[in-house]
Amino acid sequence: LKMGVSEIAPLTFRAVTLPFAGLGLLAVAVLSGASIRIPRPLWIKVALLALFNIAGWNGLLLFGVQQLPAGRSAILAFTMPVWSVLFSLVLLHEPLSKRKLVGMALGVLGLGVLLGEDIRHLQRTPTAALFIVGAAISWAFGTVLLRKWKLPVPQNALSGWLMIVGWVPLALLAPLAAPPGPLTMPSAGAWFAILYNIFLAGTFAHWAWFTLARTLPVAVSSMSSLPVPIVGVFAGMLVLGERPGA
Numbered sequence: 473l474k475m476g477v478s479e480i481a482p483l484t485f486r487a488v489t490l491p492f493a494g495l496g497l498l499a500v501a502v503l504s505g506a507s508i509r510i511p512r513p514l515w516i517k518v519a520l521l522a523l524f525n526i527a528g529w530n531g532l533l534l535f536g537v538q539q540l541p542a543g544r545s546a547i548l549a550f551t552m553p554v555w556s557v558l559f560s561l562v563l564l565h566e567p568l569s570k571r572k573l574v575g576m577a578l579g580v581l582g583l584g585v586l587l588g589e590d591i592r593h594l595q596r597t598p599t600a601a602l603f604i605v606g607a608a609i610s611w612a613f614g615t616v617l618l619r620k621w622k623l624p625v626p627q628n629a630l631s632g633w634l635m636i637v638g639w640v641p642l643a644l645l646a647p648l649a650a651p652p653g654p655l656t657m658p659s660a661g662a663w664f665a666i667l668y669n670i671f672l673a674g675t676f677a678h679w680a681w682f683t684l685a686r687t688l689p690v691a692v693s694s695m696s697s698l699p700v701p702i703v704g705v706f707a708g709m710l711v712l713g714e715r716p717g718a
Contacts, residue, residue, distance in 0.1 A: 473534065473673075474542035474712060476665030479658055482534030483646035487639065489666055490526070493674025494635030500679070501628035508629040517621055518630070519637055524614030526638020529607050531645070536604035539597045541714045546704025547586050548604040553694035554580060555612035560690035563616050572691045579698045586701055588717050615685050615694060622686065631682045635674070 476485045501508050510518055537545045557576055560566045623630060658666070684693040708714035 473537050473665070473669070474545070474708070475661050476669065477534055477538045479656075479662040481646065481650040482538050483531065483642050483649045485666070485669075486530050486534055487643040487646040489669040489674055490530070490635050490639035490642065492670045493678065494632045494639065496671070496675035497628050497632030497635065497679060500675070501626055501632060504628065506626035506629055508626075508632065510625060510629070510633055514623055514625065517617075517623060518633055521614055521617055521621075521623075522634045522636075522638035523641075524610045524617065526614075526634055527641045528610030529614070530638070531642055532603045532607035532610060536600040536602075536607065539600035540604070541708060542712055543701075543705035543708035543714050543716055544587065545604055546708075547583050547701040548601060549608050549611075550697055550701045551580070551583065551605060552608040552612045552615075553691070553698060555609045556615050556690050556694040559613055559616040560619070563620055564690060566689055566691065568691070572695075575695055576691070579695055582698070583701060586705060586716075612694065616690055618682065618685050619690050619693075627683055627686065628679060631678050634682070635678060 473485075476489075480488075498508050533545070533549060536548070540548075553576060557568065557572070561568060625633075681697075684696060687693075688696075705714075705716055709716065
C-alpha cells in the first residue's frame with residue numbers, strides 16, 4: 473500500500489485494485505461450481521458489510537498510510553482485535569474468558585512495544601493516526617456483523633461481492649480526492665503494488681480472512697491477525713528503508 477500511494481492518489485489506487493480482486497474471487501466461485509447469485513433480501517446486509525469491511529477500512533486506512541511510515545501504520549491498524557472483542561461482547565454475547573483476555577492484553581502490549589519511541593511520528597501527524605484507528609474500528613465492526621449474520625452465500629461469492637460493492641463509493645470519491653494535474657505513468661514499483669494488491673492482498677488474502685471471520689469466534693479470528701504488524705515493520709525496513717528503534 474505504501475509503495476502504491478506514494479505515487480498514486482489513495483482512493484485512485486484502491487479504485488484500480490479492488491474491482492479486479494473482487495472479480496477474481498467471483499471467478500474462483502464460478503470455477504468451483506458455486507453460485508454467485510445474492511438473494512434480493514440479503515443485498516442490504518451485503519451493502520452494510522461492504523461499507524464497514526471494505527469501503528470504511530480501505531478508505532480511512534489509505535489516507536493514514538500516505539502520511540505515516542508503513543510499519544507504524546500496520547501497528548495502529550491492527551488494534552482491530554481490541555475493538556472487535558468489545559463489539560462481540562455487545563452484539564454476539566461471546567464470553568470473554570481469562571485466556572482470551574490475557575491473549576488480547578499481551579497482543580496490545582506487543583503493539584505498544586513495537587511502537588516504542590516511534591510515538592513521535594503519531595504526534596506529528598495525529599490526523600493520520602486517527603484515520604488508521606478509525607479504519608480499524610470500521611473493520612472490527614464489519615467483522616462482528618459478518619459473524620453475527622452468517623449470510624447463506626458461498627464464501628468466495630460473498631467475498632467477491634463485498635469487494636465490488638465496497639469499491640463503488642471509493643470509485644465515486646476517487647476523482648474528488650485526486651490531486652489536480654495530468655496522470656503520469658506509474659513506476660515499476662507502483663505497478664508491483666497494484667498487482668500485489670489485486671492478486672495476493674486482494675483476492676487471496678480477502679478469501680482467507682473472510683473464511684476465518686465467518687467460521688471462528690471473533691476473539692480468535694481477530695487475534696490471528698496480530699502477526700501482520702510484525703511483517704509490516706520488517707517489510708518497511710527491507711523494502712522502504714524505514715528504521716524503527718530497538
